Amino acid sequence: MSGLLTAKPLTAAAFAPYGDVIEIAGAPDKMINQGMCGRHHDRAALDFGPDGRAGISLFDAKARHLPHKVDMVERHPEGSQAFVPVSGVPMLVVVADDNSGVPVNLQAFISQPGQSINLHQGTWHGVLAPLGAPGQYIVVDRIGTSPNLEEHWFKEPFTVVAD
Amino acid sequence: MSGLLTAKPLTAAAFAPYGDVIEIAGAPDKMINQGMCGRHHDRAALDFGPDGRAGISLFDAKARHLPHKVDMVERHPEGSQAFVPVSGVPMLVVVADDNSGVPVNLQAFISQPGQSINLHQGTWHGVLAPLGAPGQYIVVDRIGTSPNLEEHWFKEPFTVVAD
Numbered sequence: 001m002s003g004l005l006t007a008k009p010l011t012a013a014a015f016a017p018y019g020d021v022i023e024i025a026g027a028p029d030k031m032i033n034q035g036m037c038g039r040h041h042d043r044a045a046l047d048f049g050p051d052g053r054a055g056i057s058l059f060d061a062k063a064r065h066l067p068h069k070v071d072m073v074e075r076h077p078e079g080s081q082a083f084v085p086v087s088g089v090p091m092l093v094v095v096a097d098d099n100s101g102v103p104v105n106l107q108a109f110i111s112q113p114g115q116s117i118n119l120h121q122g123t124w125h126g127v128l129a130p131l132g133a134p135g136q137y138i139v140v141d142r143i144g145t146s147p148n149l150e151e152h153w154f155k156e157p158f159t160v161v162a163d
Numbered sequence: 164m165s166g167l168l169t170a171k172p173l174t175a176a177a178f179a180p181y182g183d184v185i186e187i188a189g190a191p192d193k194m195i196n197q198g199m200c201g202r203h204h205d206r207a208a209l210d211f212g213p214d215g216r217a218g219i220s221l222f223d224a225k226a227r228h229l230p231h232k233v234d235m236v237e238r239h240p241e242g243s244q245a246f247v248p249v250s251g252v253p254m255l256v257v258v259a260d261d262n263s264g265v266p267v268n269l270q271a272f273i274s275q276p277g278q279s280i281n282l283h284q285g286t287w288h289g290v291l292a293p294l295g296a297p298g299q300y301i302v303v304d305r306i307g308t309s310p311n312l313e314e315h316w317f318k319e320p321f322t323v324v325a326d
Binding site: 138 | 185186187191195196197199200201202203204205206207209211216217218219220221222223224225227245247248249250251276277279281290291299301302303306
């Protein structure tokens with residue numbers, strides 16, 4: 001299994017099988033601060049496993065570029081993982097379905113300004129890939145001591161190309 | 164009690180009594196993704212109360228400007244609250260000590276590029292205040308049904324001015 005993946009603009013609908021796109025979409029759920037702030041409430045399905053807790057970390061990642069080689073995807077069986085861009089750099093997000101422990105049907109998305117993502121627990125995904133420049137991301141994920149990383153290396157890498 | 168508050172640049176040391184500044188400071192705790200990404204690990208003291216859970220929301224707030232009037236501060240007795248700027252707009256952060264249920268010793272900080280904050284559980288703070296432009300912030304706070312908001316209105320408002 002190998003081939004080309006075309007990177008599509010990230011949308012909540014297309015990403016729904018893999019996770020949440022956290023962005024302004026429609027009216028806020030609630031106005032707070034005397035009408036000065038709209039709260040778009042509780043927009044991610046978080047999960048920190050039976051023995052974990054929520055944590056906030058900061059990821060500082062080197063730039064990636066298209067065409068981008070995908071030779072490995074990983075998943076976190078014990079928890080969700082959210083990425084919030086704090087330096088304005090879009091993310092190339094590679095995700096896959098699972099078929100009995102094997103990642104299949106890879107897809108590639110490019111995040112748009114204002115979009116954050118939350119990968120659902122156990123979702124196969126590529127490494128954090130700031131596109132075109134180094135990027136910093138706040139990460140909300142599971143803190144714990146038991147193993148929470150599974151990697152799958154492809155015999156034939158995929159190549160992500162621009163749309 | 165009233166007066167002027169001078170807004171100082173936000174630093175982790177000055178903010179420590181009130182919460183965490185989540186920023187790149189020093190070497191990463193761990194290199195991941197085959198050396199392409201530094202993880203600054205678990206940088207916030209999160210607390211979601213006895214009956215709450217963690218959630219991710221998006222706040223879309225109107226611009227504030229200096230001089231800025233502070234007629235009220237609030238606190239969340241049941242949980243911490245983190246703010247991550249996703250549109251690059253600095254926050255004016257007003258915090259206070261607690262004296263038997265009354266906020267005292269107000270301080271004002273202005274966040275710097277790359278800084279996110281996490282207000283510790285129960286910390287008195289002003290409303291979310293994007294400085295100079297409307298701002299969007301990812302918020303990690305407690306989701307729950309029991310009351311989690313306490314407000315204190317000042318008889319004489321404070322005014323925050325530039326340093």
